[in-house]
Amino acid sequence: MKRTTFIALLLGAVLLVGCRNTTAELSITTTLPPTTAVSVEGASSDVILTDTLQFEPAFLSIPNPGVHTINFINEGFVPHDIEVPGHEPFVVDAGQTVTKTVDVGPEGLSFYCSTEGHFEAGMVGGIAVGSAGIDTLPEITAEAVAAARAHDQDSMEAMGDDGEMMDEMAHDDEMAHDDETAQDEGAASDEEAAPVDESGIAIDPAADRQIRIVMTEYAFEPATVSVFAGETVQLILVNEGFLVHEFRLANEHSVEEHIASGHADHGEGEADHHDAPIVEVPAGSAASLTVTLEADTEFDLITCLIPGHYENGMVGDLSVI
Numbered sequence: 001m002k003r004t005t006f007i008a009l010l011l012g013a014v015l016l017v018g019c020r021n022t023t024a025e026l027s028i029t030t031t032l033p034p035t036t037a038v039s040v041e042g043a044s045s046d047v048i049l050t051d052t053l054q055f056e057p058a059f060l061s062i063p064n065p066g067v068h069t070i071n072f073i074n075e076g077f078v079p080h081d082i083e084v085p086g087h088e089p090f091v092v093d094a095g096q097t098v099t100k101t102v103d104v105g106p107e108g109l110s111f112y113c114s115t116e117g118h119f120e121a122g123m124v125g126g127i128a129v130g131s132a133g134i135d136t137l138p139e140i141t142a143e144a145v146a147a148a149r150a151h152d153q154d155s156m157e158a159m160g161d162d163g164e165m166m167d168e169m170a171h172d173d174e175m176a177h178d179d180e181t182a183q184d185e186g187a188a189s190d191e192e193a194a195p196v197d198e199s200g201i202a203i204d205p206a207a208d209r210q211i212r213i214v215m216t217e218y219a220f221e222p223a224t225v226s227v228f229a230g231e232t233v234q235l236i237l238v239n240e241g242f243l244v245h246e247f248r249l250a251n252e253h254s255v256e257e258h259i260a261s262g263h264a265d266h267g268e269g270e271a272d273h274h275d276a277p278i279v280e281v282p283a284g285s286a287a288s289l290t291v292t293l294e295a296d297t298e299f300d301l302i303t304c305l306i307p308g309h310y311e312n313g314m315v316g317d318l319s320v321i
Helices: 142-159 163-193 252-260
Strands: 003-012 023-032 044-049 059-062 066-074 080-083 090-092 097-104 109-113 124-129 209-216 219-221 224-227 232-239 245-250 278-281 286-292 301-303 315-320
Touching: 059 066, 066 080, 066 090, 080 142, 090 097, 097 124, 209 224, 209 245, 232 245, 232 278, 245 252, 245 286, 252 301, 278 286
Parallel strands: 044 066, 059 124, 209 232, 224 315
Antiparallel strands: 003 023, 066 097, 080 090, 080 109, 109 124, 209 219, 232 286, 245 278, 245 301, 301 315
């Protein structure tokens, strides 16, 4: 089976600590290679969920239609949202096993991970029946995945504040946006004329130089960033992976504190309580962060503290010389 998903994301970069609001357009193309199903004779199967965003095995084959039990085992650090069409979606957290019994018809059954970026990376599986190959399995379309994500988002919102409060928050956000727009009108023409780097990020004229950092699963390239004390540097952050990644300045203590808290401050703002700047960069997007670091800075690491990312090695060194 060969399925190709093309995603073109046109997203605004995150504004933080001397950063400009810029827009970068990148694209990601994913092709799932042909594969074969693993034959299963019993009534149950183990399917491993990996941090490389795969099911292992991805495809099973049972001799006849009927009830089959799947043990979804997450042996990694990254949580997964599993969707089996016709069944309620469920989450398999890091180190957890979730057992589901499914009714497999003659046409087989498909399942996938709807966590942002996971389907796009190829996290699709299924159960074929008899001599039928996996090519005959029900297709999971990008539209179906988008609908599932929208439904999950709606469910989360329904569990939170009521509609009136959300409307008030939306109104406040709109007013704040209007204020920002009015403040930025004078600088808009200058920004439009500013030079841009290869990712479409506007070059910050206040920066002494630019450093381009590429983010993937689960690494920074380069893994070591060196700057001079007192130098103003624009970090251009390019996410070439399938997942949302964040870039934050840190040290060993702040990382340990963050993990011990259960990632409690993740997604709460543009800086943590150590005043470390945080930039979240969606897949296929780019952002920039302009910083000036002194020799006595407490930061000596760059990292991504989205749950499971640091644990998979997404950390690098920061050297101020």
